[in-house]
Amino acid sequence: xxxxxxxxxxxxxxxxxxxxxxxxxxxxxxxxxxxxxxxxxxxxxxxxxxxxxxxxxxxxxxxxxxxxxxxxxxxxxxxxxxxxxxxxxxxxxxxxxxxxxxxxxxxxxxxxxxxxxxxxxxxxxxxxxxxxxxxxxxxxxxxxxxxxxxxxxxxxxxxxxxxxxxxxxxxxxxxxxxxxxxxxxxxxxxxxxxxxxxxxxxxxxxxxxxxxxxxxxxxxxxxxxxxxxxxxxxxxxxxxxxxxxxxxxxxxxxxxxxxxxxxxxxxxxxxxxxxxxxxxxxxxxxxxxxxxxxxxxxxxxxxxxxxxxxxxxxxxxxxxxxxxxxxxxxxxxxxxxxxxxxxxxxxxxxxxxxxxxxx
Ligand code: MRU
Numbered sequence: 001x002x003x004x005x006x007x008x009x010x011x012x013x014x015x016x017x018x019x020x021x022x023x024x025x026x027x028x029x030x031x032x033x034x035x036x037x038x039x040x041x042x043x044x045x046x047x048x049x050x051x052x053x054x055x056x057x058x059x060x061x062x063x064x065x066x067x068x069x070x071x072x073x074x075x076x077x078x079x080x081x082x083x084x085x086x087x088x089x090x091x092x093x094x095x096x097x098x099x100x101x102x103x104x105x106x107x108x109x110x111x112x113x114x115x116x117x118x119x120x121x122x123x124x125x126x127x128x129x130x131x132x133x134x135x136x137x138x139x140x141x142x143x144x145x146x147x148x149x150x151x152x153x154x155x156x157x158x159x160x161x162x163x164x165x166x167x168x169x170x171x172x173x174x175x176x177x178x179x180x181x182x183x184x185x186x187x188x189x190x191x192x193x194x195x196x197x198x199x200x201x202x203x204x205x206x207x208x209x210x211x212x213x214x215x216x217x218x219x220x221x222x223x224x225x226x227x228x229x230x231x232x233x234x235x236x237x238x239x240x241x242x243x244x245x246x247x248x249x250x251x252x253x254x255x256x257x258x259x260x261x262x263x264x265x266x267x268x269x270x271x272x273x274x275x276x277x278x279x280x281x282x283x284x285x286x287x288x289x290x291x292x293x294x295x296x297x298x299x300x301x302x303x304x305x306x307x308x309x310x311x312x313x314x315x316x317x318x319x320x321x322x323x324x325x326x327x328x329x330x331x332x333x334x335x336x337x338x339x340x341x342x343x344x345x346x347x348x349x350x351x352x353x354x355x356x357x358x359x
Contacts (some may be wrong), residue, residue, distance in 0.1 A: 008218045009172050009178075009185050012140075013214075014055060014064045015294050019072045020132065023067045025055045028172055029240050032213040043072055043091055050098040050105070055203065056172020057248045058283050059142050062104030065095050066135035069112050073131060085116050093206065100295040101256055101325045102247040103285045108138055142175040145166065145280040148339035150182030153243065155280050156335070156342070157183060157194065161240040164197040164230060164268075167258030168210040169245025179278040179337075180243040196222045197233050198286050201258055203303045211348065227260050234271040242268045242330075246279040246336075253290030253330030253347025259323050265332035274334035281354055282339050289328030 013026045023040045029052065032037045038054060040046045046068040049055050055064045058075060072091055092109045115134045119127045143204045157163065169180035177185050184194055196215055201207035208224055215309040216221035225233060233239055242264055246255045254272055255261075255277045268275040300319035306312040314320075336351070343350035 006225075008214050009120070009171050009176050013103075013172050013175075014060055014067065016071065016135070017331045017358040018152065020355060021071050022073050023064060025049060025064060026172065028056055029054050032207055040068065041071075041075075042120040043068075046072070047095060047098045050095070053200040054092065055113055056206070057172040058104040058167060058245065059100035059146075059179070059280060060129035061099065061102050062141050062282065063135075063142060063175065065105050066108040066112050066138045068095060069109060070131045070135045072130075074128060076356045077232075077258060079124055080129060081119075081121055081124055082229060084127060085120065087182045088116050095307060096331055098237070099297055100267050101297045102283070103288075104247075104280075104282050106140070107282050110309070111138060133300060135197060136333075139175060141327055142280065143280075144172050145282070146177045146179060146182050147186075149179050149278050149337055150177045150186040150282065151344055152339075153180075153183030153276070153337045154186050154192075156274070156276060156337070157187070159196070161194050162195045162197065162233075162238040164233065164239045164242045164264065164266050165243050166227075166242075166261050168202045168214070169243075169323035170211060170214040172210050172214065173245065175244065178214075178245075178281055179280065181211065182221055182278070184215065185218060188218060193221065195238065196220060197230070197239060198222055198224050199227045199260065200224060201260060202227055203307065204310065206258065230264055231267050234273055239268075239271075239273050242275040244275075244321050246277050247325055248288065248294050249277065249279060249284045249336060249351070250294060250327075251348060251351060252290045253285045253343075253351060254294070254327050255333060255335060255336070256291065256294045256296070256325045256327045257332070258283055259326050260325045261274060262328040262332070265328045269332050275328075276335050276337055277333055278337040281340060284338070286350055286352065286355060291329065294325075294327055296300070296326070297324040298322060 027036045061234040170178035198207045212224045304320045305314045
């Protein structure tokens with residue numbers, strides 16, 4: 001394994017501060033030009049870090065939120081367990097309101113609150129111990145899930161294949177290997193070579209700033225393209241599979257991911273290219289029946305009008321529509337790759353089976 005590769009897949013994008021009263025993240029908004037770490041101490045700093053995409057990617061948001069609520073709870077001087085539970089609930093709801101689409105956020109926070117509920121009446125110091133174990137477990141489990149997803153994803157591609165990806169579902173967005181990019185890192189470790197096409201991913205350029213950075217650093221052959229170039233790359237015969245991450249998968253297999261993903265899936269269908277969604281079971285929301293029920297985040301119009309440019313590139317009064325995610329219809333998805341295996345249509349059955357105790 002090359003030193004560069006080891007570095008990327010072992011990056012500490014989110015961790016608990018040494019005092020356990022803070023959370024340390026890589027500020028993803030500064031990459032690839034600067035690697036800066038931020039120490040988050042207050043609930044507002046934690047909320048803003050998620051909202052402003054300093055930490056982003058569905059699993060990373062969940063891990064950050066779990067560490068955050070624990071770090072905050074360690075700062076409180078509350079001895080009564082009922083008062084502790086009430087305060088915990090208020091802060092959990094606040095952090096949970098930072099972004100709506102990635103279900104990992106509420107999933108992780110609910111897991112943490114479940115620990116408080118299971119320890120009702122116990123001394124607060126004991127509750128804190130259990131919370132510390134839970135947020136570390138969420139992180140450890142994500143590392144294992146990413147590794148398993150990478151193995152399953154790698155079984156879908158072969159030496160020399162061209163893979164197109166959209167947004168960033170690599171180590172920065174998750175833990176270690178990532179989801180959609182995981183098979184590529186794992187394959188590289190095993191001496192395999194792929195040609196990756198990374199959509200730049202307008203408007204916030206996660207593909208340009210983060211995906212091409214991660215792959216290039218790892219020595220993987222990556223070509224950065226503008227989003228509107230995916231069609232020609234596919235037409236040229238350069239893409240054998242599309243691998244994308246997900247922010248919430250509904251019970252019927254409809255999958256929300258970064259805005260533009262559904263367009264890639266439609267193109268892939270046109271060119272007969274399999275389109276795979278890769279994500280941990282923590283991103284599957286069986287309470288959500290279909291894509292129409294997935295909340296889609298709307299973001300600041302200035303991200304379209306003026307971000308990245310020395311001067312605004314549109315009139316300040318021009319109307320903008322800036323949804324952060326879209327939903328890919330389950331009929332366009334060749335498989336949903338989870339840590340437990342690859343689900344195929346009909347997804348209502350294959351996804352439910354993942355949560356079946358007997359599975
Ligand atoms: O707005 P972002 O950058 O948080 O969007 C992230 C994505 O769309 C990722 O593809 C998704 O969270 C999967 S990360 C494994």
